[in-house]
Amino acid sequence: MFLVTGATGQIGRRIIRLLREEEQAARGFVRLDSNYSEIEQRGADIFIGELTEEKDIAKACQDVKYVISAHGSGGNAQALDYRANVDLIDQAKAQGVEHFVYISVLGAQRGYEDSPTFKAKREVEKYLQKSGLNYTILQPSGLASDLIPLAERLRDTGFYLIIGDPKNRTSIVSPDDLAKIAIDAVKIEAAKNQIFPVGGPEVLKREEIPEILGRIFNREPLVVNVPLFVLDGVRDGIGLIDPETQKSLGTLRIISGNEFFCTETEINQLETTFNMKMESLESFITRYLGT
Numbered sequence: 001m002f003l004v005t006g007a008t009g010q011i012g013r014r015i016i017r018l019l020r021e022e023e024q025a026a027r028g029f030v031r032l033d034s035n036y037s038e039i040e041q042r043g044a045d046i047f048i049g050e051l052t053e054e055k056d057i058a059k060a061c062q063d064v065k066y067v068i069s070a071h072g073s074g075g076n077a078q079a080l081d082y083r084a085n086v087d088l089i090d091q092a093k094a095q096g097v098e099h100f101v102y103i104s105v106l107g108a109q110r111g112y113e114d115s116p117t118f119k120a121k122r123e124v125e126k127y128l129q130k131s132g133l134n135y136t137i138l139q140p141s142g143l144a145s146d147l148i149p150l151a152e153r154l155r156d157t158g159f160y161l162i163i164g165d166p167k168n169r170t171s172i173v174s175p176d177d178l179a180k181i182a183i184d185a186v187k188i189e190a191a192k193n194q195i196f197p198v199g200g201p202e203v204l205k206r207e208e209i210p211e212i213l214g215r216i217f218n219r220e221p222l223v224v225n226v227p228l229f230v231l232d233g234v235r236d237g238i239g240l241i242d243p244e245t246q247k248s249l250g251t252l253r254i255i256s257g258n259e260f261f262c263t264e265t266e267i268n269q270l271e272t273t274f275n276m277k278m279e280s281l282e283s284f285i286t287r288y289l290g291t
């Protein structure tokens with residue numbers, strides 16, 4: 001039995017989908033108000049709980065062989081990115097789980113002070129590495145599925161928004177590839193106790209993304225580039241009335257202001273270890289939105 005947290009999220013629901021296609025037993029950790037009908041229809045065992053409740057985590061881990069932690073934080077990094085993962089690791093250890101797969105983030109080790117999520121991911125990586133559990137840590141760059149709303153806007157209006165330097169590089173990854181890697185990590189010996197940066201097959205400058213989308217939809221993109229100082233100004237303004245929201249925008253500031261890409265060597269290693277070819281952004285968007 002696999003336990004998947006964040007089972008209704010972009011990555012989690014694809015993990016459940018693949019597991020069920022392989023006829024593997026899967027338990028999705030969901031909240032009562034989550035949209036979980038799709039994964040239920042696929043035959044997943046539905047566990048309703050709160051990741052902030054240690055007793056729920058303990059119950060969810062019963063009779064589980066593999067854990068895949070794929071939940072987000074909804075702005076509460078301390079409770080969900082950090083504490084919930086530490087509790088999951090402790091419970092996995094206590095209940096004899098064979099392998100723990102953790103979805104971290106590319107660049108977690110850079111120690112970005114401005115983002116509690118990045119800091120939590122790094123601390124959880126360290127905690128998992130010291131836990132004694134078999135583990136695989138996956139560090140994805142940006143997900144191609146996050147670009148679907150931007151692609152739809154470009155298709156319908158031509159507009160595309162870039163915050164920060166358009167020359168910054170990224171390796172957009174297909175969440176379908178990431179889901180497959182997360183599942184295969186427990187079967188492949190060379191993936192045991194390893195950290196893998198996970199990106200798409202090409203390193204793209206952010207300004208190349210609207211060009212790709214424009215090609216797919218046969219539409220000239222109108223790129224609006226918002227400089228970082230505008231985001232900083234907005235954040236400072238928000239901070240005067242709502243310091244919590246200002247803090248939670250820290251992750252957006254980090255993502256907008258830095259490069260997140262995988263090297264050719266890292267992608268080669270990933271493709272060799274998992275015996276697969278990573279999907280390009282163009283292929284992913286064409287598959288989901290057509291032309």
Ligand SMILES: NC(=O)c1ccc[n+]([C@@H]2O[C@H](COP(=O)([O-])OP(=O)(O)OC[C@H]3O[C@@H](n4cnc5c(N)ncnc54)[C@H](OP(=O)(O)O)[C@@H]3O)[C@@H](O)[C@H]2O)c1
Nearest residue numbers: 006007008009010011034051070071072103105140142143
């Ligand atoms: N998106 C990216 O570009 C990206 C890049 C690198 C790493 N990652 C990491 O990958 C992981 C998954 O990302 P994603 O984009 O798939 O996330 P997502 O689509 O935003 O989904 C988040 C999931 O977490 C669940 N969740 C949030 N709070 C919860 C709580 N209190 N109790 C139980 N479940 C809760 C959500 O459930 P509900 O359906 O109930 O809201 C949802 O299933 C995250 O750890 C993220 O940091 C994402």
